[in-house]
Amino acid sequence: MRNILKLGIFLLVVAGVAGLALSYVNTLTEPIVISQEQENKINSFKEVYPEAETVKDESSKYLKSDEQKIITEVNVAYKNGNPVGVIYTVEPKGYAGAVRTLVGFDIAAKKITAIKVLSQKETPGLGAKSSEASFMDRFKGKSAESAVEIIKKEPVNGNQVLAITAATITSKAVASGVNAAREHFIANFVKS
Template identity: 35%
Template structure:
């Protein structure tokens, strides 16, 4: 009886070792392709959030939720900034990319790069109906979430998902604050 258990355990150990080696090999073979595709998606995101993006250079990223800041230059002049922010949503970090036109301090576009929000609820943060609300918003004042957005600085909340809506706005407001402190303060109140 003990011999049978040891024999079965040895067979199982060999099978697990082979399976682990196969998984490790598959990971090593596919990881460069995955990294390449992620980089290509980020590059495409730059043009999506700042259509006038020219040559990009890294800027100092500091502050809560700020992951990265890129300066865009066209014809030797700064024409915008691209922020990557990661505020806390309902189910973890929401990674957001947004473009800010310079010197107008208006949002030129927003893209959700990664989120783990509840399907059918918070995951609607990636839908155009929600994302397109941000385009053209003036960053001279903080943005706010509202159930019935009527003011220019208000954003319509996703129904039954105010935590996600507030998280996206929190990330954008973090970028707004960093932009004002480092690249120019837009005029207006609420700064």
């Protein structure tokens, strides 16, 4: 009985010291992690909508229903106090889980400014190429007024986008995210 108590207390002390050490390191690293994530977010906003002066998260205003599951965030870009662009975060389902993508729109031009794949778990060498600039650039400047279509040969008309070779599912997933954002953008930000 005494032995069990002794062993228990010893383990308690070991775990307690370990816990203290962990919480101390956490207090040191947590602020760095948070500010880094914030900075990453701002930098990636700049990439999809370079002209933004300030970007405000207005998800609660524009995403009322739970039906819009693909769109997870709506950020509005302002310049001189006026909304000029919209940056969506979309999470369409790819071949192996969500493909988190940022999609930027320009309100005046009704065009896609750029897209950026933030994170994906697609097959290395195939679907993972979706986060390379060569694929993301194919969406640049597409009109927001008609749906973006993924095709397997060289695009002929304006809103067709060439798929990644051997990764059609991933390409279509990215396009479906872009299209979901596009529909929401037309419905909410373009005055007809």
